[in-house]
Amino acid sequence: MIRMSVRRRVWGAAVPAMIFLCLLVFAVPSEDTVLVRIEKTDAERIPVEMEADILIVQELRTSLIAVVPSSRWDGLAGLGISGKVLDGDADGKAYFLVYTPRPGDPDVLKKFGTAVSLDERTCLFWSGAAEAREILPSVFKIKRLWLDRQIAWSRPGKAVAEPPEARADVLSDPWITGWVAKVAKVNLTASIQSLQNFKSRYTSTGTCQSAGTYLYNRFIQMGLSCSYEPFTFSRSSISTRNVIARLPGKKYPGQVVIVCAHYDSISDRPVLLAPGADDNASGTAAVLEIARVLAGKSFEYTVKFICFSAEEWGLYGSENYARRAKNRGEKIVGVINMDMVSYTDATRKKLEIYVNSSSNWLGSKFIQTAATYAPLPIAKYVDGSADWSDHWSFWDYGFYALCGIESAADWNPYYHRTTDTLDKLNLNFCVSVTKASLATVAVLAKPYTATAALSGPEAWSPNAGFFPAVSRGTAAISKEP
Numbered sequence: 001m002i003r004m005s006v007r008r009r010v011w012g013a014a015v016p017a018m019i020f021l022c023l024l025v026f027a028v029p030s031e032d033t034v035l036v037r038i039e040k041t042d043a044e045r046i047p048v049e050m051e052a053d054i055l056i057v058q059e060l061r062t063s064l065i066a067v068v069p070s071s072r073w074d075g076l077a078g079l080g081i082s083g084k085v086l087d088g089d090a091d092g093k094a095y096f097l098v099y100t101p102r103p104g105d106p107d108v109l110k111k112f113g114t115a116v117s118l119d120e121r122t123c124l125f126w127s128g129a130a131e132a133r134e135i136l137p138s139v140f141k142i143k144r145l146w147l148d149r150q151i152a153w154s155r156p157g158k159a160v161a162e163p164p165e166a167r168a169d170v171l172s173d174p175w176i177t178g179w180v181a182k183v184a185k186v187n188l189t190a191s192i193q194s195l196q197n198f199k200s201r202y203t204s205t206g207t208c209q210s211a212g213t214y215l216y217n218r219f220i221q222m223g224l225s226c227s228y229e230p231f232t233f234s235r236s237s238i239s240t241r242n243v244i245a246r247l248p249g250k251k252y253p254g255q256v257v258i259v260c261a262h263y264d265s266i267s268d269r270p271v272l273l274a275p276g277a278d279d280n281a282s283g284t285a286a287v288l289e290i291a292r293v294l295a296g297k298s299f300e301y302t303v304k305f306i307c308f309s310a311e312e313w314g315l316y317g318s319e320n321y322a323r324r325a326k327n328r329g330e331k332i333v334g335v336i337n338m339d340m341v342s343y344t345d346a347t348r349k350k351l352e353i354y355v356n357s358s359s360n361w362l363g364s365k366f367i368q369t370a371a372t373y374a375p376l377p378i379a380k381y382v383d384g385s386a387d388w389s390d391h392w393s394f395w396d397y398g399f400y401a402l403c404g405i406e407s408a409a410d411w412n413p414y415y416h417r418t419t420d421t422l423d424k425l426n427l428n429f430c431v432s433v434t435k436a437s438l439a440t441v442a443v444l445a446k447p448y449t450a451t452a453a454l455s456g457p458e459a460w461s462p463n464a465g466f467f468p469a470v471s472r473g474t475a476a477i478s479k480e481p
């Protein structure tokens with residue numbers, strides 16, 4: 001009896017204790033993550049054993065944005081690695097980088113949500129449940145910040161290994177000369193007009209969907225194989241498609257040269273009217289014209305002609321492509337992205353090329369190729385946080401990419417307005433850029449000849465600057481070689 005009563009007393013105390021312990025386990029929240037900004041020079045000093053927990057998600061000019069468990073962040077501070085907490089509770093939020101061209105813009109942003117100034121003309125922005133594009137004025141450029149991936153970033157003072165393509169001289173090839181001569185202003189003009197005729201290519205609209213179908217049909221008419229890459233994005237789950245045409249390589253079909261442009265548009269009244277002639281029917285027309293000329297030609301490498309959607313919402317289309325390309329191990333030799341390549345003022349006709357440090361060779365190759373086949377004034381800028389377009393998504397995944405864009409000095413005054421129309425454009429400039437881009441694609445993809453077919457296989461090195469994307473907690477973050 002006594003034993004029974006003792007037992008009963010023991011159980012009487014143990015059961016509530018166990019329930020309490022269970023409740024405690026379930027009640028303890030998973031550790032908070034913080035969004036921080038770390039100087040690149042400090043990031044180099046993060047101890048190896050802590051790297052797996054610190055996910056670098058964005059490169060800025062001299063610093064990085066990282067996602068860190070809060071306990072790890074306290075530890076880093078103890079090691080003398082300084083930084084700034086941008087948001088103390090990063091769980092479940094959607095962050096955007098926003099380009100703020102004018103001095104008062106950060107204050108404007110604060111009307112719509114939380115804004116923290118980063119580099120000159122760049123803010124970090126987040127807001128309740130809203131998708132940034134749906135609430136911010138059209139003049140702001142947007143890049144969605146992804147917190148689930150480790151990006152590639154350039155390390156100050158570190159030499160960058162270059163691929164074999166970087167060292168090859170650009171020699172004049174009569175085939176390429178002949179193809180360059182086929183680029184026709186009348187075709188570029190007609191394509192820009194056709195795209196403008198959709199009234200709006202704002203990604204959430206049915207007319208943007210129709211523009212995608214139009215592009216698909218154009219590639220099919222050229223005899224190219226073509227497919228859609230559908231994806232869903234934003235907090236309101238908008239469905240859209242990238243359009244991807246292919247010219248399979250004759251010798252190394254697994255190696256890919258990409259020429260691309262975004263076909264979606266925006267304006268201050270985007271659902272009603274967003275002609276987007278310069279931004280970016282011009283780049284899309286260039287991709288179509290390069291595809292028209294090169295369709296049916298033979299190259300050693302595969303050429304992909306890609307029209308991206310949802311660039312204006314935060315580079316969603318190219319992020320979707322680059323993420324999948326990384327996951328399937330696609331070997332991308334180089335990406336030529338064209339965004340706004342047809343506006344110049346009366347005097348200036350300069351193309352700007354933006355590269356990160358590992359893609360610097362690609363910018364040099366473009367300049368060298370343009371000088372050989374289609375001379376035009378070009379200025380090159382090396383900055384891993386520069387220029388807001390689809391090449392940025394490729395940089396994030398460690399691929400070589402460049403952006404060609406008209407000179408910022410004579411910035412298009414109709415940018416992101418309902419007045420961005422064909423009549424404002426300089427089609428001769430668009431012809432020059434298209435020719436230089438076509439020649440660069442051809443040089444990179446290597447015209448396939450019988451002589452070339454007889455030579456042995458060449459070693460292809462994957463991106464030297466490659467930095468594998470990993471999810472936090474699944475693998476250690478590897479160092480760039």
Ligand SMILES: [Zn+2]
Nearest residue numbers: 279280339340
């Ligand atoms: Zn654009």
